[in-house]
Amino acid sequence: MAQNGKPRPGDHDLAGVEATDYAGAGAGSTNGIANGNGNGNTSASPYLATAFASPHSLRDALRANGKTELDGNGSGTTSEEDYDDIASPPIAVLVPRKPASTTSSSTTTSTTSSNASGPSRRHLLRSETSSSTLSADELSPLKLTTVATTTKRKTNGIVISPNDAAVHDVVRRSLQHARDSSSQGGRAGVRRGKFxxxxxxxxxxxxxxxNLDAANSPFHGFFTLFWMGMFLFMVKIAxxxxxKHGSPLGTNEIMKTMFRRDVLVMLAADGVMCGITGVSWLLQRAIRAGYxxxxxxxxxxxxxxxxxxxxGVVGITLLRDWPWTHxxxxxxxxxxxxxxxxxxxxYNGYLxxxxxxxxxxxxxxxxxxxxDPVRSPSQTEPPVSAISTDHLAHIPSAHEYKERRQSISHEKDDDISRIAAAISSGEPLDEEQVQVFERILKWEVDALSSELRGKATTADGAYPNKLTYLNHYEFIVLPTLVYELEYPRSNSINWYxxxxxxxxxxGVIFVMIMISQAFIYPVVVETVRLKEAGVPLAERFQQFPWMMSDLIFPFMMEYLLVWYLIWETILNFLAELTYFADRSFYDAWWNCVSWDQxxxxxxxxxxxxxxxHVYHSSISAMKLNKHTATLVTFFLSAxxxxxxxxxxxxxxxxYLLVLQMCQLPLVRLSRTKWLRNKQTLGNMIFWLGIFTGPSMLCSLYLIL
Known part of the structure; x- marks a missing residue:
């Protein structure tokens, strides 16, 4: 039964299970969006609730809810990337009545009470490990203390009220989870699930x-300068x-190659390729039907x-002997x-x-x-004393379900299987067994219902309701590779x-063609001429340093333009047309200090x-440790x-496979005492690899 509008663990309405509100699922998220607290539990964000109800476009909805939500780096979100090992400094902490000062070598803090700062102060709610020992009695009259933090990294947040009961509930559950994690050996003792x-x-x-943060960035002028420089560079090439040739496009061999033949055949084949992805949907329908x-x-x-x-995809390119562009x-x-x-x-198979x-x-x-329970103690296995009931104290949710399943020893039988076998056997059960078995089964049903709901904001979006023809092909055109039952969406399209x-x-494609035609194509033609003339490999290899120096700057430009073309123009275009609201297609990779970053x-x-689907799945399915899983992920990508x-x-x-795998020892090197915390040096090493890698690869493939 529910008390004060909150579900009690283990309660479940059997009559309405197919259309249930999934007790416990709503406690974790609002509108299917997680507002991270770093431990897998999620909390309701007032901004997100407003944003989903707002009838504006993505731009208007975000602007209406404040500038701080318009960050492109996603600094206000958390995910389960447990091998990232990124620690964020606390921006606000909850402390007992007496404020406690916080000092750190990397941050300068000053503590003020919530009454002094006011409820409109912006901060990100976090809890420190030292606060995890607070009891529920201490939390109930807790005051919110804002810690003004000065760091090198700008962190955005949300506006919260210090007296908000929901905030206290979020922190109470967060601290409870911290205590549970520490009692179970912390993160190291828990395997990550496949999903x-x-x-x-x-x-x-x-x-x-x-993005208002980008428009108001002190580095915005460099962005403007880059594109002005590119424009003048194109004028110079033209x-x-x-x-030389009487045409601004020059000899234009690359564009002629692109449109010489099979353009319509390639487009038709691409359409067929996208269409036959429906085979995966048909298989899921057969699975749902029980076949x-x-x-x-x-x-x-x-x-x-x-x-x-x-x-078939690779075969058709070989069969038709398409040019490299196709x-x-x-x-x-x-x-x-x-x-x-x-x-x-x-994901649907798992569901x-x-x-x-x-x-x-x-x-x-x-x-x-x-x-009918018997009055005397039953001898039927399993006895109540042999069954774990600690999880019943938590709200049944997908997260709690996964955590419990991953912590179960492989040598130990699953309690649910033993309970089901006892019930099916027809052997007598005593009253205590019946009550405990019922609570455990209802908790499992509610947790599984939460799992089936996923990120869906309504019960209609839960599995298998989204297993439709339209939902499959909608996912095919969305600018994401990870399937979810529901995504954050905008409400209108800005056609301009x-x-x-x-x-x-x-425009970017045209610029890339001009650079390739002027600076890369002549080098390629000269290399082909040397091979056709029968020049020995040793003599051709003598040209390697000069070829690489000729290609290093044009390839650097092409590398940057390809990235901007795909991740800024094409994906944002698709996102706008498909109402896809999460535009975090990249982070500030230009500031990277290591190759794993x-x-x-x-x-x-x-x-x-x-x-x-590779890292977490290999840990869950193949029982790999995180270092081996990282190796597998890098190797597959290479x-x-x-x-x-x-x-x-x-x-x-x-060549490319070897160079990519060399990133792993470089990652280890970046974590040594010689490079750790040396961000400028790490960034220089990173950019040196970006400068030399593409031109070196192309030169090797052309010469050898």
Whole structure:
């Protein structure tokens, strides 16, 4: 039963289970968005509730709720990236009645009471480890104390009231979780699940002009200078082409290659490729109907289909002998479709197993209703004393369910299986067993219901209600590779903004073609001429330093422009057309001091996919430790990149694979005492790799 509007752990309405409000699911999030407290529990954000109810576009909704929510770096969100080891300094803490001063070598703090600062002060709610020993009695009259923090990194937050009962409830649950984690050995003793939560929220990308933080940045002038310089650079190239060839485009071989043949064939093949991703949806429908079991044959069929799918993608480029421009686009887009299908299938397959388990538990509960308990102590196994009931003190939720499942020893039988076997056996049960069994089963049903709801804001969005044809193809066009039942969405399309991004897309492509034609194409032609003339390898290799020096600056420009083309123009264009509100496609990768940070920040969509479906899945399914899982993730990414290079050059050399795997020892080196906390030196080493890597790779593939 509910008390004061809050569900009591273990309570459940059997009659309304299919349309239940999933007791405990709503306690973790509001509108399906997690406002991170760093431990997997989520709290309701007043801003997010307002933003979802607002009938404005993404820009208007974010501006209406304050400038601090418009950060492109996502500093106000947390995810389950447990191998990042990023520690954020506390901006506000909860302390007992007597304020406590906080000192640190990296932060300067001054403590003022909430009455002095007022409820409108902006800060991010966090709890310190030292506060985890506070009791519930101490928390009830707790005062909120704001700690003004001066750090090198700007951190945005939300406006909260110090007397808000919801705030006290959030902190109480956060501190309770901290105590539970410490009593269980902390994070090190808990395995991450295959589908640890990723946080989606409303935000703009860093360089988006609608991002007020970017527009008001003290470095905004450098952004303007870059594009002014690019414009003048294009004018200079066009003038030189006019002088030499009588045309501003010069000889224009690259553009002729792009449109010489098979353009329509490639576009038609791309459309067919996107269409046949529906095979993954059909398989999930068969699983839902009971024709296929995901845990037995479903995942095998999915992997077979994915292998056939990508083999066909690569095969058609070889069969048609497409030029490198067609090959790059088609193979890369095929890889995107492959990752989308994998995420869609494996997440829905996981939910199908949870759905079947919940149905089994509901059937077991109905059996338990007809059991007449005996008065004397029952000898039927398991006795109540042998069953863990500690989790019943927590609100049943997907997070608590995962934490409990991951902490269960593999040698120990699952309590639920033992309880179900006892009920099905028909052996006598005493009153205590019946009561405890009922509470445990109802807790499991509620937790599984929360799991089936995922990020959905309503019961209608829970599995299997979203297992539709339209939902699948909507996900196919969304600018994300990680499938969720629901994403934060904007309510309207800014068509002027979409047109601006489309124009920028074609403009950047034109600039890339001009740079390639003027500075890269002549070097490639000269290398091909040397090979056709039969020049020995030793003599050709003597040209390597000069070739690399000729390519280093144009490749650097191409590298930056390719990144801007995909992650700023194309993805923002798709996001605007599809009402997709989370525009955090990248973080400030240009400030990276290590290669693992670059892997996270340069390409957030792919990083999120690898984090969920490779890193966490390998830990959960293959029982790897996090260091081995990181190695597996890097190796898989390197193999995929090497496959793309093979498709382009039609030869397998492994240069890119080796260079990418060399990032791992560099990561270890960055954590040594010689480089730790030396951010400028680390950033210089990072940029040295970005400068030399692309030109070195191209030179090696051309010469050898």
């Amino acid at each position: 640890s939560d990723l946080v989606f929220t409303r935000k703009f990308s860093t360089f988006d002009r609608q 003038a030189d082409n006019w002088k 296929v079991d995901w845990d037995r044959t479903g995942w095998i069929l999915q992997n077979i289909w994915q292998t056939i799918f990508f083999a 090959t790059v686009f088609f193979v890369m887009h095929g890889m995107v479709m492959l990752m989308k299908q994998h995420s869609y299938a494996f 199908s197993s949870a759905y079947k388990k919940r149905a089994h538990l509901l059937s077991t509960l109905k059996q338990l209703e007809h059991v 903004y979409a047109a601006e991004k489309m124009a920028a897309c074609f 670059f892997a996270r920040d340069w390409n957030r969509p792919v990083h999120n996919f690898l984090l969920r 193999c995929v990149h090497e496959l793309v290079m093979w498709c382009i050059f039609k030869k397998l050399r492994g």
